[in-house]
Amino acid sequence: MKDIVIACVGKPSAGKSSFLNAVTDATAKVGNYPFTTIKPNNGIAYFPIGCPCKRFNKSKQCAPRYGRCIEGKRYVPIQILDVAGLVPGASEGQGLGNQFLDDLRHADALIHVVDVSGTTDANGKETVGYDPIGDIEWLRGEIHSWIFGNLNKRWSQIVRRHVAVKASTAETLHIQLSGYGATLVVVQRTLDRSGVKESMDSWDRETIKKVVDAFLDERFPTVIALNKIDLPDSDKNISKIMRKYGQSKVVLSSALAETFLRKLHKQKFIIYEEGTDIVQTKEDLPDSDLKPLDEKLQNRIEKVQDLVLYRYGSTGVQDVILKAVEVLGLVPAFPVKSLSTFGNANGKGVFRDCILLWPGTKVLEFADIVHPEIAKHYLGAETVGNRKIGEDDEITLENNIICFKTSQATHSSATNPGPDKK
Ligand SMILES: Nc1nc2c(ncn2[C@@H]2O[C@H](COP(=O)(O)OP(=O)(O)O)[C@@H](O)[C@H]2O)c(=O)[nH]1
Ligand SMILES: [Mg+2]
Known part of the structure; x- marks a missing residue:
């Protein structure tokens, strides 16, 4: 069983640590995750998927063991890693460094954070007018x-x-x-x-x-995060890079804007909906318990709206994580004890577990991931509508709510919560 890990890589000062902070400092009460080993430079990001609770009208009872679900938008935890220490020419010089290599070995997908503003040179030193297109190939x-x-x-x-x-x-x-x-x-x-x-x-x-x-x-499937889109020179660099690389692997982001908005949300100055351009203030919601903004803060928010939110639709950091999950082809799967209630054995809430599976994972393999006892005493499996599925069937979005039949009572409370192995 191996946790899925997405690693942020890039030259110094591209914004790796900022990006990690931006996505892992979640505003809602989450903090619970299934991962066993968390290294100091790891963080947990929560990315949204459509939760089946909505389709079955059970959003009120939806009770994720990890992450959270808000009216059918379910935030699933995934590990991300800040991989520091890569500088141009490293592979020729003293080598890439043991820490870097060790981190890379653990990564399933890479987020290549690129400073698209042209304000840092190839080595991460402050400059003006640097062309970031070379950074993409460099890594x-x-x-x-x-x-x-x-x-x-x-x-x-x-x-x-x-x-x-x-x-x-x-x-x-x-x-x-x-x-x-x-x-x-x-x-x-x-x-x-x-x-x-x-x-x-x-x-x-x-x-x-x-x-x-x-x-x-x-x-190493890679997503390129063009970061610092809030800075003035980013625009022309973005168009140039987009023309060369297309849109499929490139995502625009502002780690700084995301951190700023999440902080204000936490401090109750605004209500910020992650992944959107929606920011509400006391002025928008006079009856709320939001704090009033002074002029300086008001101006800064407007600037972020003009430079980032309204221009690009969001700060983009959530899209980066979603893209990384997409390039890995991960399939969320929901083991349930009953296909009528969607509850688990102890009866508390529905759709409690959501496990990210590698593409091509088969039903019996999934049973083993949920709990080895289930695989051992496996009799069969059914999905929604009590439709039988075979043990060699691959799990897809069409059959990802699964109830296992076993020859002995197994302990579903002992559900193995981690994401799966490769
Ligand atoms: N304007 C702007 N600055 C950013 C952004 N992300 C990071 N930075 C700044 O870039 C510098 C380097 O960021 P850091 O996260 O330490 O880079 P790392 O070396 O790749 O980890 C810091 O001064 C950050 O505040 C962004 O989206 N916009
Ligand atoms: Mg750093």
Whole structure:
């Protein structure tokens, strides 16, 4: 069982720590999460999904064990990691640093935080008019040359062993890439993606590079967060980057604006709905217990509205997390004890558990994730409408509310709460 981890990477001063603070300092009472190991540079972000409680008219009884649900908008916890210490040229110089590598190994997806304002240079030093387009390639290039370098310098040795033990390409590569957190499945997908079919002893440098390229795509799906969109020069840089990279992997964000709005919300100056452009003040809600704003604060809020909220629709930080979940293809699944009440064994509330699954997870695998006892005594599974589903069926958004039948009473209160393994 391995927790899902999204890691923030980028050059110094791009805004990684600010981004992490912005998304993890949730305004509502949450603070409860299923994760077992929280490192100091980890945070918990809560991203919204549509909760089935709404569809079944049970929002009032909805009681997430972790996170929260507000009228069908369910905030699901996910771990995010602040990976510091990557500077340009690191893979050639003293290396990427053990801490960086160790963090990267734990990451399932990357958020590449890019300072799009052009106010920091390649090393993160303050400047003006820097073109951030190079930063985007740089990070990938850095990780690529690190992995390629490690393979290339031992290549003849790797091939000699490969031939001697008559291993398959996937087996040999798996041994070489497992240090970067690669499973055999990831290695197989890498080979498919690369299109490389020749036997390993005929690979040249270019072939190895091609395979490493495919490996990065499979192993580290990446969302690019163009951060600091509140600053004046960001606009022209954004258009340029969008023209080159399209919209599919790029998300605009202002970590600073999000932190500011959440802080004011917490201090009861405003009501701010995360992920939207909605900010309400005492003026909008005279009967509320909101505090009145002085002129300075009022001006700052208006500035954030003009520069960020009205221009881009939101601060974007939530979209970044959602995009990362999307590139991983995670499927939320809801184990329930009853398909009529959607409750669990102890009868407290409905849709208590929501577990994020890797794409392709099968019903019996899900049973094991919920609790090994359920898999052990598994008899069958049903989804909404008492529709039977097979143990080898993949879990999708169409069958993700699942009731397991077992030959013995199992302890659903012992539900294994974590997200799942890879
Ligand atoms: N204007 C603006 N500044 C930001 C934003 N995000 C971060 N910063 C600033 O950029 C600087 C570096 O941020 P930090 O989070 O420490 O960067 P890190 O080195 O990548 O962790 C700090 O002064 C932040 O206040 C943003 O969205 N807008
Ligand atoms: Mg930092």
